[in-house]
Amino acid sequence: MREISADERRYQEACVRGGELFAALWERDVRGAHDDAFLALLVEYRALFPASENFDIFYARYALSHGNFEVALDTLEQAYRKKKCHYEIWKSLIACYKHFGDLRRQIIFEGIASHIYRLPIHVDLPREGLQEYLDLLSLAMGEPIYAPFAKSRARMENDALTDEIGVFAGEFLPTLDDAQADYRYWVGAYIGRGGLNNKGLLLEMCRKEPRFCAMGGADFVFDVLRAHLVPQSITVEEEGEVFVPLVGTEASQEVYFSGEGLEKGRVFLGKWATSFCRIREKTQISSAQPFLVGKPIPLGHSPKRKKLVLHILADGFSWTAMKRHGYSLMPNLMRFFLKGLIFDNHFSIAEYTYPSMATIETGCHLHRIQSFNENCMNTLDRRYITISEQMKELGYYCSNVMGDGNGIYNGATRGHDRLIVNAWDLSAAEGVRRTVDSLKAFSACDQFIFLHVMDMHPWPSRSVQMPLPVQTGAALADAVEGADAATPSVYLPHVPLFAAAARENMAMVDESLGMLFSYIEENYGEDEYIVQFYSDHGSAVLVDAPLYLMGAAQTGAAWLLRGAGVPQLGLVEELTSALDIYPATASLAGFAAPAHLDGNLPKALGGRERDHVVSNSIFPGQTYKLCIRTAEHEFRLESREAVDEDGGVDLREPKMQIFSRTDMSQEVEDAALLAHFLAIARAHTASFDTRGEVWKEKRALRKSWYGLSE
Numbered sequence: 001m002r003e004i005s006a007d008e009r010r011y012q013e014a015c016v017r018g019g020e021l022f023a024a025l026w027e028r029d030v031r032g033a034h035d036d037a038f039l040a041l042l043v044e045y046r047a048l049f050p051a052s053e054n055f056d057i058f059y060a061r062y063a064l065s066h067g068n069f070e071v072a073l074d075t076l077e078q079a080y081r082k083k084k085c086h087y088e089i090w091k092s093l094i095a096c097y098k099h100f101g102d103l104r105r106q107i108i109f110e111g112i113a114s115h116i117y118r119l120p121i122h123v124d125l126p127r128e129g130l131q132e133y134l135d136l137l138s139l140a141m142g143e144p145i146y147a148p149f150a151k152s153r154a155r156m157e158n159d160a161l162t163d164e165i166g167v168f169a170g171e172f173l174p175t176l177d178d179a180q181a182d183y184r185y186w187v188g189a190y191i192g193r194g195g196l197n198n199k200g201l202l203l204e205m206c207r208k209e210p211r212f213c214a215m216g217g218a219d220f221v222f223d224v225l226r227a228h229l230v231p232q233s234i235t236v237e238e239e240g241e242v243f244v245p246l247v248g249t250e251a252s253q254e255v256y257f258s259g260e261g262l263e264k265g266r267v268f269l270g271k272w273a274t275s276f277c278r279i280r281e282k283t284q285i286s287s288a289q290p291f292l293v294g295k296p297i298p299l300g301h302s303p304k305r306k307k308l309v310l311h312i313l314a315d316g317f318s319w320t321a322m323k324r325h326g327y328s329l330m331p332n333l334m335r336f337f338l339k340g341l342i343f344d345n346h347f348s349i350a351e352y353t354y355p356s357m358a359t360i361e362t363g364c365h366l367h368r369i370q371s372f373n374e375n376c377m378n379t380l381d382r383r384y385i386t387i388s389e390q391m392k393e394l395g396y397y398c399s400n401v402m403g404d405g406n407g408i409y410n411g412a413t414r415g416h417d418r419l420i421v422n423a424w425d426l427s428a429a430e431g432v433r434r435t436v437d438s439l440k441a442f443s444a445c446d447q448f449i450f451l452h453v454m455d456m457h458p459w460p461s462r463s464v465q466m467p468l469p470v471q472t473g474a475a476l477a478d479a480v481e482g483a484d485a486a487t488p489s490v491y492l493p494h495v496p497l498f499a500a501a502a503r504e505n506m507a508m509v510d511e512s513l514g515m516l517f518s519y520i521e522e523n524y525g526e527d528e529y530i531v532q533f534y535s536d537h538g539s540a541v542l543v544d545a546p547l548y549l550m551g552a553a554q555t556g557a558a559w560l561l562r563g564a565g566v567p568q569l570g571l572v573e574e575l576t577s578a579l580d581i582y583p584a585t586a587s588l589a590g591f592a593a594p595a596h597l598d599g600n601l602p603k604a605l606g607g608r609e610r611d612h613v614v615s616n617s618i619f620p621g622q623t624y625k626l627c628i629r630t631a632e633h634e635f636r637l638e639s640r641e642a643v644d645e646d647g648g649v650d651l652r653e654p655k656m657q658i659f660s661r662t663d664m665s666q667e668v669e670d671a672a673l674l675a676h677f678l679a680i681a682r683a684h685t686a687s688f689d690t691r692g693e694v695w696k697e698k699r700a701l702r703k704s705w706y707g708l709s710e
Contacts, residue, residue, distance in 0.1 A: 132174075167207050189202070232290075237282045297417070319559075352489075482496070490539065620643050
């Protein structure tokens, strides 16, 4: 038996007493005994665990039993900010919203509970404004990934509520936020070049077809634009020259302009397609049919900004693989960034895109922002200001030229005025073309561009086509071995087929990036741009090592920078985290980083060096996994039970190991070192460690996860 430290002993003692208090409170709550004795127990519980949502839940039940719905609602909303996927919180919130007649919020939480636990929806939908409520319910019953698709598009058929997989198209996206902005996200069809109406007409035909939606639209490309609907006419009257985005609601829609020296001139808009016009003076825009107008984009450069800030997210790109292969796999990438800064010891927070992207965009750990459960619809609290929101505030034109829709529903990308998205095929070649188009088209503006490429993300060969050279070059035995691997990408093994695909895809991405980097070098001065290239997680297909979800292959990520304010240091060994991208961007772009960030400005950029980095997997239904790395050691912790929907997990008796990072074959036995790492782990997990305190009704909703009898 391992010797435990004094801190760990105090933790275990608090767990015992906390468990007793929780059990007593739960028993009294079930009986409805919300008396002074209940309150006394609750006060003692709060002294032990002041940040626990359990206190808020019990206190709200106490307030409800005494008819104080105002206090109950305020307390429950505090609890919801802590745990956004918690049945006991939802249950009481629904009761409060029903009491106050807040139909909108009641619909949201009944919809979320219905999706997660298949619970019945009891809310009565009024006929007035029915479609708006159905859209809101569709959002709530969906998943916060791959916008604009909806897991359950709610409809009324024969006075009965039904739902089927669907997509928001030719309409505004609903939002969980109560406040409705002047410019909301409208979903249209992206046209780079080609027929003006073809894609919009195709989308109109397919949008209600479940098979189209079930296959992610077969990679149909959507154009998500901040806009508002104009019934007939609008006058653009800005203080200077602007680009104005326009979207038609009809095929080849005639739109008329009065101004710019024209008595009445016209252009044609495509159905659901975005077009831009340049306006220098007061101009009236009108049409016989409704049309959409995006937020005007001011022309002009500011000395307080850079002409270009470009962020490239390379999905699934393992930097560990680059190191193991002597940095030879992507020569154009290395050539460009060796004139800047390459963090050679960089790690992601999580193992897949949805949680990782949110941590990058907020600089906060995923348990704080509650963006770990890709099945549970929620949105980032407004107190978490995203990178794109910061850049928008500085005056940049912010656009996501290619993405997969992650970040739209949950708000991680909410600072962008335009997002061009499709579900899977995010080709670097296409993304680079769109980026160069944007650089040319909006050269008169200061731009913040986000480009998400997915060529290097590994996929099982039974679901994704291997590159043609890999198909023809692979031995039949290798193709058969690869076809047998049906696991999620983070678990794909190091086998010849996947390794060959990874090398081929990296070469294709590198070729495209080489063209982009050459364009930037030829058209911008070194002090006029900032380029950051990073990955959200890695993979093991090019690393011959034992599979471990939080291992260096899966969480060893890329982070490379070049441009204004970036020192030309080349490769540096400083330990960094994906959380650090936010404060680095703040320092380079010139905005104030919020005090609540978990990120750290690296020493190489004028900050301080980290002591350790954290990677962890909070994946409901699987065990919790945590890896803490220092320069010398790697500490691994794993729970013995599954993570609940809300991220809670019992960590009283976790499995733990320590390794030397220079020799991962031998476990390190050192009581003092273990105590040091465990103290860090306890602090990190305090907000979601259940310590064995179980809400029985909630747990019973996931019987298979916990081995409960039916």
